[in-house]
Structure formats: C-alpha cells, structure tokens
Amino acid sequence: MRLIQFQRASGIDDALRAGSAPDTAFLAGGTSLVDLMKLEVLHPARVVDVGRLALTRIDSEGGGLRIGALATNTDVAQNGEVKKKLPALSEALLSGASPQLRNAATVGGNLLQRTRCAYYRDLATACNKRDPGAGCDALQGWTRMHAILGTSDRCIAAHPSDMCVALAALDATVRVRGAAGERDIPFAELHLLPGEHPEREFALAPGELILSVFVPATPQAARSRYLKVRDRASYAFALASCAAALHVEGGRIRAAGLALGGVGTKPWRVPEAEAALVGQAPSAEAFGRAAEIALRGARTRPDNAFKVELARRTAVRALRRAAEAT
Amino acid sequence: MKTSVGKPLVRADGRAKVTGQARYSAEVQVAGVAYAVMVTSRSARGRVASIDTAAAEREPGVLAVLTHQNAIRLPGGEGAVDLSDRVVQALQDDRIFYSNQPIAVVVADTLERATHAALLVRAREEPEKFTVRLDDEIDRAFPQQTFSSAGTFPADEVHGDVEGGLSRGAARIDQTYEMPPETHNPIEPHATIAVWSGPDRVTVYDATQGVFGVRKKLAKAFGLRPQNVRVLTKFVGGGFGCKGSVWSHVVLSALAAKQVGRPVKLVLTRQQMFGMVGGRPRVRQRLRAAATQDGRLTALSHQSTSTTSRFDIFLEQAASVSRHMYASAALETRHRLVRLDIGTPTYMRAPGESSGSFALESAMDELAHELKMDPMELRLRNYAEVDPSNGKPFSSKSLRTCYRMAAERFGWERANPRRARHGATAGWWGWAWPPLPIRPTSTRPPRWRGSWPTGAQSCKAARSTSAPARTP
Numbered sequence: 001m002r003l004i005q006f007q008r009a010s011g012i013d014d015a016l017r018a019g020s021a022p023d024t025a026f027l028a029g030g031t032s033l034v035d036l037m038k039l040e041v042l043h044p045a046r047v048v049d050v051g052r053l054a055l056t057r058i059d060s061e062g063g064g065l066r067i068g069a070l071a072t073n074t075d076v077a078q079n080g081e082v083k084k085k086l087p088a089l090s091e092a093l094l095s096g097a098s099p100q101l102r103n104a105a106t107v108g109g110n111l112l113q114r115t116r117c118a119y120y121r122d123l124a125t126a127c128n129k130r131d132p133g134a135g136c137d138a139l140q141g142w143t144r145m146h147a148i149l150g151t152s153d154r155c156i157a158a159h160p161s162d163m164c165v166a167l168a169a170l171d172a173t174v175r176v177r178g179a180a181g182e183r184d185i186p187f188a189e190l191h192l193l194p195g196e197h198p199e200r201e202f203a204l205a206p207g208e209l210i211l212s213v214f215v216p217a218t219p220q221a222a223r224s225r226y227l228k229v230r231d232r233a234s235y236a237f238a239l240a241s242c243a244a245a246l247h248v249e250g251g252r253i254r255a256a257g258l259a260l261g262g263v264g265t266k267p268w269r270v271p272e273a274e275a276a277l278v279g280q281a282p283s284a285e286a287f288g289r290a291a292e293i294a295l296r297g298a299r300t301r302p303d304n305a306f307k308v309e310l311a312r313r314t315a316v317r318a319l320r321r322a323a324e325a326t
Numbered sequence: 327m328k329t330s331v332g333k334p335l336v337r338a339d340g341r342a343k344v345t346g347q348a349r350y351s352a353e354v355q356v357a358g359v360a361y362a363v364m365v366t367s368r369s370a371r372g373r374v375a376s377i378d379t380a381a382a383e384r385e386p387g388v389l390a391v392l393t394h395q396n397a398i399r400l401p402g403g404e405g406a407v408d409l410s411d412r413v414v415q416a417l418q419d420d421r422i423f424y425s426n427q428p429i430a431v432v433v434a435d436t437l438e439r440a441t442h443a444a445l446l447v448r449a450r451e452e453p454e455k456f457t458v459r460l461d462d463e464i465d466r467a468f469p470q471q472t473f474s475s476a477g478t479f480p481a482d483e484v485h486g487d488v489e490g491g492l493s494r495g496a497a498r499i500d501q502t503y504e505m506p507p508e509t510h511n512p513i514e515p516h517a518t519i520a521v522w523s524g525p526d527r528v529t530v531y532d533a534t535q536g537v538f539g540v541r542k543k544l545a546k547a548f549g550l551r552p553q554n555v556r557v558l559t560k561f562v563g564g565g566f567g568c569k570g571s572v573w574s575h576v577v578l579s580a581l582a583a584k585q586v587g588r589p590v591k592l593v594l595t596r597q598q599m600f601g602m603v604g605g606r607p608r609v610r611q612r613l614r615a616a617a618t619q620d621g622r623l624t625a626l627s628h629q630s631t632s633t634t635s636r637f638d639i640f641l642e643q644a645a646s647v648s649r650h651m652y653a654s655a656a657l658e659t660r661h662r663l664v665r666l667d668i669g670t671p672t673y674m675r676a677p678g679e680s681s682g683s684f685a686l687e688s689a690m691d692e693l694a695h696e697l698k699m700d701p702m703e704l705r706l707r708n709y710a711e712v713d714p715s716n717g718k719p720f721s722s723k724s725l726r727t728c729y730r731m732a733a734e735r736f737g738w739e740r741a742n743p744r745r746a747r748h749g750a751t752a753g754w755w756g757w758a759w760p761p762l763p764i765r766p767t768s769t770r771p772p773r774w775r776g777s778w779p780t781g782a783q784s785c786k787a788a789r790s791t792s793a794p795a796r797t798p
Contacts, residue, residue: 001442038443071684122597124368 004037007237009053012177012209013172018048019208020179026050028070028109031101036114039121039131055108055211058082061320064216067183073097073163076107085217087325088224088243092166093116095228103210108210110163111174111190116145116237117157129198136198143303145237148311150265151299155198158262159191160237165261166226168269169243172215178208191266202313212286220247220255223325227318228261229310238262240311242318246282246325253277253286258319260294272293282323291315339561350560351396351533352517359519360389362582362592363440364575365430365447371636371667373420373447374429377400381434381446387439388465389586391447392431392578394420397583400577401549406638407542411474412670413638414574415602416547416581422667423449423637426601434587440747453584456667460608460633460672466633467662472643472678483649483715487654491625495616503613503685507633508606508674509599512564516603517593518576520583529556534572535565537688544574546579561748564566567673573603578653602673607642609681615654621699621707623654631662635670639663644673644682649715652708656714702729702738 009015025044027033028051055070058079065081076082097105107256119125119138122215126135138146138156147158172187189203204210215221224245230236234286238261245257256277259269271292280286291312291322298308342365367374379391397417404414416548417542422429430447432516469481470686492498513546519531528550534540537557545552560571575592583590594603612628634640676683694701708724712719733739 001439 002043004044007046009047010056012053012211014052015048015053015209016177016179016207018046019209021046023207024048024207026209027250028106029072031097031105032109032110032113036074036121040123041121042114048063050194050209051106053126054130057097060217062212066212067213067215068112069211069213070106071208071286073102073105073110074099077102077280083224085165086170086193086215086221086224088166088169088221088226088245088322089163090230092162092225092241092243095226095238095241096162096234101128107163107213107255111167111210111213113161113164114201115157116160118142118145120157126325129157129194129201132197132199143301145239146301146304146305147265148174148263148298148300148307149260149268149295150193152194152196152198152265155194156266157194157198157265158237159264159266161267162190162226162228162238162261163243165259166224166243167213167215168267169245169257170215170221170224171218171257172213174213175211176204176206176208177250178204180199182211184214188269194265218245218247218255218257220245220257220322223247224257224324225318225321225325227314227321230262230316238308241312241315242315244315244318244322246277246319246322248282251281253280253282253323257291258290258294260311260315263295263298263307268294270296277319284320287316287319288312328633341560350514350558350561350563351519351559352354352532352591352713354519354531354558354560356519356521356531356589359589359591360433360435360459360583360586361437361440362431362579362590363434363437363444363722364428364578364592364594364598365428365432365444365449366598367422367425367427367449367451368578369422369451369456370425370458371455372451372453375420375452376450378428378450381432382443382446382565385434385439386415387435387444388443388583388636389433389435390431390535390582391443392433392582392585393429394418397431397581400459400547400581400716402546404547404577407546409478410571411471411539411543412571412573412640412672414543414547414572414577414605416574416577422453423635424601426598427669428602431578431584432587433590438759438762450520455687458668459522459668460610460631460664460665463664463666464540464631467664470639470661471642471661471755472610472646472661473648479646479649482659484658485665485714486625486654488625488627488656488658491654491656492614492616492627494497494618495624496619497693498614498616499689499692499696501612502533502691503611503682505609505611505681507608507671510566510568510603510605510672511596511599512566512568514563514723515599516569516573516597517591519578519589519591520580521589522580522583522587526550527554528575528583529558530580532570533562534559534576535567535569536571539570540572545575548580548584562775566675567677568603568605570673571604573738575602576714599733601669603675604640606668606674606677607640607671609644611640611644611682613684613685613705615689615693617693617697617704619686621694621697621704623652623708625656625658626654627653627716628682628689629658629660629662631664633666633668633671634663635668636665638670640671641678642681643678644685646678647682648686651670652690652705653710653714654708696775698729702733705729756792 023045027049054326055068057068073093077090083090122128125137146156174185226243228238228241241261243259247255256274275289277290382391394417432444468522472479482778517533519680521529540557541555563569579592586797609632616624630644632642694704
C-alpha cells in the first residue's frame with residue numbers, strides 16, 4: 001500500500017511548517033488533488049489539509065476586492081460585491097463544473113487547477129508533465145481539447161480553469177506566504193509556460209501557501225463579461241472562452257482587459273491586444289483586430305485547428321458584450 | 327372498461343432507490359469476500375510477452391495474482407454459447423485483442439490493497455500493428471446475417487429492380503449517414519460477486535439484465551450443470567443493453583473465486599468501462615431512394631456497415647428497419663461488418679432500430695425536400711399495408727392513426743416542411759418514429775405472448791430476477 005501522511009493544519013503558521021517538508025501537497029477543496037491521487041497521477045508523501053484555515057473572507061480593500069484563498073467558488077460567484085464590481089469573475093466561476101463541485105472547490109485550489117489533458121490523467125500513456133522526459137502521447141493523439149497557444153514540443157496541455165481567465169483579464173495579483181515571507185505575484189507570472197519543463201507549472205516556491213487574490217475594481221472590471229464555448233451546455237471544459245473588460249468613455253475605449261481560455265497552456269492574456277483596443281471606438285473591426293493579435297503565433301493540429309476561428313469569434317463577441325454592458 | 331393507460335403510477339422500487347435502500351449486486355454482503363481488481367492491456371493488439379507479478383504478490387493482503395500463466399483452464403473455454411453470447415478474455419492465453427482487455431487479476435483481502443497491488447503488476451506487451459478505424463478496413467467488409475429474438479435473417483434482402491427504380495424516379499437522394507461509436511456508462515458499473523459452495527456449484531450476484539444468460543455462460547465455461555449455477559440480480563443501476571451480455575469480468579470473478587477458494591467481488595473501474603463491455607459500434611449507412619412526382623417510392627436502398635471485434639461478431643442491424651417500414655417498388659437492404667482491433671460492440675438502446683431509423687427517416691425527409699412534398703404526406707403515400715420484406719400481413723399496425731394523432735397534437739398542418747431542415751431559429755419541426763414498432767412475426771407461433779420466461783431485466787427494471795427460476 002502507498003501510505004500518505006495526513007495532517008490538518010491548525011493555523012497558517014502550522015500549515016507553513018508542515019508544508020515545508022519535501023513532497024508535500026496542500027489540500028483545500030480536494031476536487032482536483034483527490035481525483036488525481038486516486039488516478040495515481042499525483043502521489044505526494046504528505047498531505048496537509050488547509051481547508052479549515054480562516055482564509056474565506058471577501059473584503060473591499062484599497063480600490064478592489066481581496067478574496068481569501070479558501071473562499072469557495074460558490075461564495076465568490078454569489079458575492080454581491082463580486083457580481084457588481086467583477087461580473088466576469090462571477091460568470092466565469094458559474095460557467096465551470098457543477099454546483100456540488102463549486103461548493104467544495106476553492107479559489108486557491110482553482111488557481112492551481114491541473115490540466116484536463118486526457119494523456120496526463122491516464123497512466124497508460126506517456127506524459128512529460130506527469131513523468132518528466134517520458135514523452136508526450138498527445139502530440140500524435142486526439143487534441144480537440146488541447147492548447148494552440150504557448151505550447152512546446154514537450155507539452156500541448158490546455159489550462160482548464162475558467163476563473164483564471166477572468167482573473168487574468170482583470171489584472172489580479174496573488175498573495176502567497178512561505179519561508180521567505182509574504183509576496184504578491186502578478187497574475188500573468190503565476191502560471192508557467194511548459195517549454196522544456198512542463199512539469200513546472202507554477203511560480204511558487206516549495207511550501208508557499210496562497211493566502212488571497214486581489215482584484216482591482218476598475219471601471220472596465222465593472223463592465224466585464226465572460227463567454228464560454230463548449231461541447232455541452234454545462235459541465236464541460238471550454239473549447240474556447242474569453243474574459244473581456246472594457247471602459248468606454250466618450251465613444252472611445254479608455255482601458256481594456258482581454259484574456260482567452262481553452263486555447264492556451266496558461267490563461268492567455270496578451271497586453272498588445274489590450275493596447276490595440278485603447279483609444280479605438282468600440283467596433284467589430286477593433287475587436288477583430290485585438291482578437292487576431294491575441295491569437296498570434298497559434299500552432300494548431302488537425303483536431304483543434306478550428307479553435308483559431310472559434311476563439312477569434314468568441315473574443316469578438318465577449319468584447320461586444322462588454323462594450324454593451326452598463 | 328378500466329384502464330391504467332395514461333394514469334400515474336408509483337414506482338414499486340422508487341422509494342428504495344431514492345433512499346439508498348435498494349441493494350445493487352456489488353453491495354450484497356457476502357461473508358469472507360475477497361476483492362479482485364483487473365489489470366488491463368495498453369496495446370490494441372499484440373501479446374503479453376512477460377508479466378512480473380512478484381512485487382504485487384509481496385504486498386500484504388494479496389491472495390493471488392492471476393495471469394494467463396497461472397489461471398486455471400476453463401473446461402468450456404472462452405467461446406460463445408450461442409449467437410447472443412460473447413467471446414470473453416479470461417486469462418486463457420497471451421493474446422491481446424483490444425486496448426483495456428483484462429490481462430491479470432489481483433485478489434486481495436481489501437479493495438485498497440488489491441487496487442494498489444494491481445498497479446505493481448508489470449506487464450511487457452509485444453504490440454502488433456493495429457487498426458481501429460473503419461476506413462482502414464472498409465475494403466475487407468463482409469456480409470453478416472442479422473439476428474434477433476425473432477430469428478436469423480440474411481445479410482442482404484433485395485426485392486425488385488433497385489437500380490432501375492432509382493433511375494426511374496422523378497426525384498432521388500443518395501446520402502451517407504455516419505454515427506460515431508457510443509459508449510455505455512451507467513451509474514452502476516459492471517460488477518460480479520462469485521461464491522462457490524462446492525467444486526461444481528456456484529452462486530453469482532451479478533449486475534446483469536439477463537440472469538439466464540449468465541447461468542448459461544458460466545455453466546459452459548466451467549463445465550457445470552446449468553442448475554448448479556445460481557444467478558441473482560435485485561436491481562440494475564442502468565443497463566440499456568450493456569448488461570445484456572456476459573462479459574469477461576463475470577467469468578473472471580468466478581475463476582478467481584474458484585482459484586483462491588473464497589468468494590470474490592469484482593467491480594469494474596470507470597476507466598474499465600471503455601472497451602471490454604461493449605457499446606454501440608460505429609455505423610455508416612448509405613441511403614438511396616427515389617420516388618415518382620406524386621411521392622411513390624420507386625426504389626429504396628439501405629446499406630449499413632458497422633464495426634465489430636477481431637474475435638467475435640456483433641452486428642448493429644441498422645438496415646433492418648427499412649425491411650419493414652415503407653412500401654417501395656424495389657427494396658434493397660444490406661448489412662456489412664468490418665473487423666477492428668477493438669472490444670466487441672453490443673446492444674445499446676434500440677440496437678439497429680435507433681441508428682437505422684435515424685438514417686431512414688433522415689433520408690425520407692431529404693427525399694420529401696427534393697419532391698417539395700410534406701414529409702408526412704410522403705410517409706402516408708408509402709404506408710406499408712403488408713410487411714414489405716415478405717408480403718405477409720402484420721399482426722397489428724396502427725401507425726397511420728399515430729401519424730394522424732401526432733399531427734393533430736403537434737399542429738403539423740401549421741408547419742412549413744422546409745423548417746424541418748433549417749428550423750433552429752423558427753422552432754423545430756420534424757419527424758421521428760418509434761423505432762420499428764412492428765415485428766416480422768406475423769406467421770410465427772405466439773411466443774411473444776403469455777408466460778415466456780425470459781429472466782430479463784429491462785433498463786431500469788423494478789423486478790428482481792434470479793435463476794434458476796421456474797417456468798410458470
């Protein structure tokens with residue numbers, strides 16, 4: 001039998017102490033970690049349950065909202081301030097998983113959600129992310145659900161989170177604490193591209209614990225939208241999704257946030273696409289140009305070549321909805 | 327006359343099911359039960375070159391690791407009992423016929439120990455070139471006779487001059503309808519508990535839709551008298567055809583129980599539901615039809631090609647619906663099979679009837695469109711008064727009444743038939759018939775009536791079944 005050490009942390013300091021041991025995983029909602037442990041994809045020697053720590057608050061703070069790492073997806077999605085100030089975040093959360101999963105899943109866990117690449121989850125196939133250097137069976141496999149942006153010749157696994165796409169577009173930062181103290185990580189730096197090392201997924205030091213996420217309550221965030229396109233109307237991962245946030249004043253776009261999901265190896269935000277929107281009138285042409293910039297460098301396979309056009313249209317429609325939002 | 331038709335009924339087992347009181351086969355408590363977990367193949371075709379079980383055997387609680395090298399030989403083998411029975415893979419040799427085929431079974435005193443030990447079994451597979459795509463083998467398609475509870479029928483039936491009829495029609499269509507494979511995956515996975523009460527006597531609690539089939543299969547495989555095989559099923563947690571056959575794990579659980587000398591429970595993991603227990607095969611159907619200007623079919627041709635495994639026959643008899651549905655001056659139906667390196671497909675929710683009706687009725691809609699005719703009118707003009715397959719009268723048929731009542735209730739006269747094709751925004755208008763509401767049994771003895779003991783569990787049957795059972 002493979003035995004694991006299980007410990008329930010009594011407080012943040014206790015969690016950090018326990019988490020500093022090698023080969024340790026933090027457990028929050030468990031909706032991802034437990035699944036992957038059952039599948040033998042992840043097999044930490046120690047599991048530290050942080051699920052009962054007092055990190056569930058959602059507070060206003062200095063022109064934005066600070067969301068505790070253990071707030072559940074449901075808590076955040078239904079929070080009045082979130083709905084008012086960050087509607088794309090609420091929409092993204094509600095578009096994912098099922099009510100039961102959203103009641104259990106937490107913001108911190110969702111930030112570290114693992115890919116749903118079928119090859120990653122199946123021990124019978126080769127996967128560089130699961131088993132560094134083993135090869136990647138997805139490259140010659142069924143790739144409808146795989147990424148077209150940010151891929152490498154080692155890994156084409158798509159990032160699955162809806163929430164992270166909204167947080168990317170809304171310019172969030174992630175607060176973590178570890179042995180070296182506390183630090184804030186800009187959202188775009190949290191997830192790593194697969195490159196040569198697809199097994200390295202996050203810019204977190206061993207033992208670092210996510211405490212909260214800060215999302216600025218900008219004018220564009222208040223008019224943000226999340227659009228998700230998928231094979232089923234619910235309980236399915238995105239083929240393409242888009243979080244769009246626009247601040248329009250005097251007929252011109254003053255500020256823009258744009259991120260794509262379902263197409264990237266990480267939540268896909270392209271600052272150049274956002275910059276291209278600023279100063280423009282909100283129009284189909286401007287949205288189309290921004291979408292094309294966001295999709296630059298896409299590398300497709302026969303099963304997912306459709307995603308370029310699908311993602312372009314998804315982005316255009318999400319931007320249009322954001323522009324129409326009042 | 328009192329009638330219960332149309333009146334609400336309380337499901338006899340509803341309360342038991344929603345309160346969790348219903349006991350499914352894997353939940354039956356059997357003293358001293360051991361747990362079996364299967365190890366399955368990674369290759370789609372090849373052989374097990376070697377298999378290292380030492381690490382698994384060293385694990386605490388492991389009672390046995392069964393492979394083709396040490397499993398007991400089945401006196402009756404793995405072959406099918408009859409046309410409705412499947413060839414199974416029960417560790418009798420080193421061949422791999424499909425991905426996810428059982429190649430070893432670990433038996434331990436707890437499920438967790440068996441699950442973990444199964445991960446430690448190291449099989450070296452020698453893969454061979456395989457093919458799992460219909461297109462790759464289409465040139466080797468072969469005719470296959472159809473088979474149902476009504477009997478066996480030829481693969482091909484041709485009445486009249488089909489090619490002549492097709493060229494004579496004022497309008498014609500030639501369409502191919504593709505259906506991907508559909509996988510069964512009910513909430514209750516396949517599961518079997520086997521309990522031997524002597525060297526020649528076994529009881530199994532099985533998740534099955536057919537207890538008699540299980541008895542027949544186990545009796546053959548183990549060389550037992552059928553009356554010494556007792557099969558019990560209290561509830562089926564979703565069947566839809568997938569539990570209509572006896573698959574490898576049923577034989578394996580009895581084999582493992584015999585070999586370790588203890589009752590053995592074997593439940594498929596969700597992942598193991600893909601491959602070894604069937605599903606609707608891929609079906610490709612070519613429909614050609616032609617009609618006169620006033621909508622009389624001059625010819626109808628329905629050719630169905632579906633996939634099966636290398637080692638067994640299952641036919642999705644999709645063209646059969648066209649043998650009985652519409653009157654046509656010329657009528658051709660053909661069934662072809664293609665062998666692939668996959669597990670044997672199986673019955674799935676109206677096998678043949680739903681897939682075949684989809685193609686046939688789509689073709690009728692397309693033909694009506696070509697004729698600029700109301701699709702219902704086209705059906706009425708080709709209403710089969712006798713069975714087109716053999717000219718015999720139907721024992722009963724009320725489809726015309728169904729058409730009329732459905733049309734009234736749906737408000738068909740308000741529908742623009744063109745919308746049936748482009749109706750996404752305008753509201754959907756279209757036709758679909760209950761699949762094959764007729765049986766070609768008009769001259770057969772009345773075996774469908776009265777007390778025919780089938781022992782069958784339907785998809786969500788309320789009744790318990792068990793075998794041996796007495797014929798009433």
